[in-house]
Amino acid sequence: MCRHIAYLGPEAAIGELVVEPEHGLYRQSWAPRRQRHGTVNADGFGIGWYADADPVPARYRRLGPIWADTSFTDLARVVRTTALLAAVRDATEAGPDGEAAAAPFASGPWLFSHNGALQGWPDSVAPLTATLPPADLLTLEARTDSALVWALVRHRLRTGDDPGQALADAVTALAGAAPGSRLNLLLTDGRSVAATAWGDTLWYLADRERRAVAVASEPYDDDTRWTEVPDRTLLTATRTDVLLTPLKEPCT
Secondary structure, rough: EEEEEEEEEEEEEEEHHOOOOOHHHHHOOOOOOOOOOOOOOOOEEEEEEEEOOOOOOOOEEEEEOOOHHHHHHHHHOOOOEEEEEEEEOOOOOOOOOOHHHHHOOOEEEEEEEEEOOOOOOHHHHHHHHHHOOOOHHHOOOOOOOOHHHHHHHHHHOOOOOHHHHHHHHHHHHHHOOOOOEEEEEEEEEOOEEEEEEEOOEEEEEEEEOOEEEEEEOOOOOOOOOOOOOOOOEEEOOOOOOEEEEEEOOOOO
């Protein structure tokens, strides 16, 4: 399992969003409050953020635990952004891919994270690879379930799906192929956020006065405005609006 967060809003230091909150992602890496599967997220971490008018985000990813990386705490203290996606990783199974397996995955303006696991990986979802161009399979960033999930979502974005539809279609296909999978997905292009709650917790904090929204595996503080997203739900958000749409179970 993993923990992740996306933020859109007024410019802030990365540390203000990830490190400094009492129950922020930094602390969630070893002491999550609402993690249902696993307890310590020490198998890598990553931050993706948007700078000024550049639509292509920067990334900082490492194989080890976030708390052991002193370079990250320096970076987080001084780098400021109006949009980010960050994640800490608890690997489903050991693998050789190193930091390439750590979210966020990226392509063009997009940042993506998967909190969950594919049941029966890899055999259960092997048939879905037929829906992808061969080049996408040959260039998977890591040999993990999350990398394949990202490939499926990215292909839908490239063929014209909007972000919410891309996530919803991918979840339906994956849940149909691998029942019992946990498919909490998080996607942003720095202007909007799309996410799914499917098998684990998801919360959002909307501050319309500040034109800010945070979407996270769990609240990073005790602000009473945090709202839990029901399971089997698609969330789409901008800085001023949040929409929740029920997701249908796949036909069997």
